[in-house]
Amino acid sequence: MKRCFILLLLVFIIGCSSNSDIVNDESGVVSKLSAPGFEDIEETVVDDLKEFNIIAKQWRFEPDIIEINKGDRIKLNVKSIDVTHGFVISQFNVNEILIPGETTVVEFIADKNGEYTFFCSVQCGDGHSNMNGKLIVN
Ligand SMILES: [Cu+2]
CATH class of the missing domain: 2.60.40.420 (Cupredoxins -  blue copper proteins)
Structure with missing residues (x-):
């Protein structure tokens, strides 16, 4: 029973820490997109x-x-x-x-x-x- 509790606790801790990593990744991406000077790459269609x-x-x-x-x-x-x-x-x-x-x-x-x-x-x-x-x- 005690071992089971420790295992559950371990799963909980791992779950929480990996969740917080994802949040960090997402906020990193958002801050990149909104960085000053960021421009959409405009595609140029080459004609004749x-x-x-x-x-x-x-x-x-x-x-x-x-x-x-x-x-x-x-x-x-x-x-x-x-x-x-x-x-x-x-x-x-x-x-x-x-x-x-x-x-x-x-x-x-x-x-x-x-x-x-x-x-x-x-x-x-x-x-x-x-x-x-x-x-x-x-
Ligand atoms: Cu000249």
């Missing part, structure tokens, strides 16, 4: 390839407005027809030097909405600082 030919020349890009949709796979064929220019879209990690007469291929996935400025990064003359364009991701 969209290809654009862009000419760079003193001191503009043609076209200078490119409108695409979020999720598009983008291929830009960028060519300078006069002097060396640069082609930068910082938010998509694009940073290229354009050698006159050569086509530079830039590829990325437009995985975020917004309006982004692309610009020349090579001092190419008087109008260099105005040599930019806009990438619009809807």
